[in-house]
Amino acid sequence: MNHIFISIKRGESMKYIIQNSESNYSQVIDTIISNRKSEIFSFFNSKEIDLPFNIYIYDSIEELANGLAKRGFKNDPDYMCACHKDEDNSLNFFEPKDNPSKNEWSKDEYENVIFHELIHGIQFTLFGSTPEWLSEGIAKYLDGTYSKGIKWLLDNYINNNPIPNQDEIENEFGMLNYDSYDYAYLMVRYLLDTLGKDNFVDLLRNKEQIEIVKNDLLNKSINYYNMKYKEVKPMKSR
Ligand SMILES: [Zn+2]
Numbered sequence: 629m630n631h632i633f634i635s636i637k638r639g640e641s642m643k644y645i646i647q648n649s650e651s652n653y654s655q656v657i658d659t660i661i662s663n664r665k666s667e668i669f670s671f672f673n674s675k676e677i678d679l680p681f682n683i684y685i686y687d688s689i690e691e692l693a694n695g696l697a698k699r700g701f702k703n704d705p706d707y708m709c710a711c712h713k714d715e716d717n718s719l720n721f722f723e724p725k726d727n728p729s730k731n732e733w734s735k736d737e738y739e740n741v742i743f744h745e746l747i748h749g750i751q752f753t754l755f756g757s758t759p760e761w762l763s764e765g766i767a768k769y770l771d772g773t774y775s776k777g778i779k780w781l782l783d784n785y786i787n788n789n790p791i792p793n794q795d796e797i798e799n800e801f802g803m804l805n806y807d808s809y810d811y812a813y814l815m816v817r818y819l820l821d822t823l824g825k826d827n828f829v830d831l832l833r834n835k836e837q838i839e840i841v842k843n844d845l846l847n848k849s850i851n852y853y854n855m856k857y858k859e860v861k862p863m864k865s866r
Pocket residue numbers: 744748763764767
């Protein structure tokens with residue numbers, strides 16, 4: 629199937645590349661960006677700057693995968709529904725159906741995906757590339773995925789499963805049969821809680837320091853929160 633891509637310029641240098649010229653889904657994305665970019669800039673202690681993204685909108689999740697492959701991006705996991713690419717500072721989305729089936733993305737659900745990718749895009753624009761666990765942990769921290777809290781995550785997932793080797797989280801993120809995001813979130817959350825937010829944000833500019841703080845970070849993070857939330861068992865009376 630051939631598609632004519634149309635290109636719409638919004639703002640200084642943000643550009644939409646849209647597969648379906650009939651679609652006005654770019655307006656939905658534009659509204660989310662306008663409404664929510666300030667909270668992201670504020671987290672990064674940055675004034676608001678021009679966003680130089682190319683924003684691709686494909687017709688379907690299949691077309692998103694095809695389109696990325698055609699642009700030279702291979703090996704994306706098959707659950708991938710949107711992404712930010714450092715290589716061309718692009719945000720890549722598809723337009724969910726108006727009447728999705730149960731296991732398809734709805735437009736409502738997808739709004740948080742758009743916000744999540746916007747976090748990646750702004751972080752990259754401000755700081756350049758950072759390790760995947762670090763950018764995913766930040767995006768998950770800000771996008772509200774873990775609103776049930778860390779104790780819930782420990783009780784329901786982390787403490788019922790073997791702790792992966794940190795090497796896998798660093799080098800095979802999202803490729804193995806557990807949720808790498810849970811661990812990335814805990815690592816970032818630990819850094820935020822122990823360093824403080826301002827020092828954490830400074831860390832993003834300092835690649836050497838990232839190499840130092842990441843040492844045994846996954847185990848340290850899990851131990852830290854398990855200690856913090858340890859239940860004090862009542863003493864048995866004799
Ligand atoms: Zn992400």
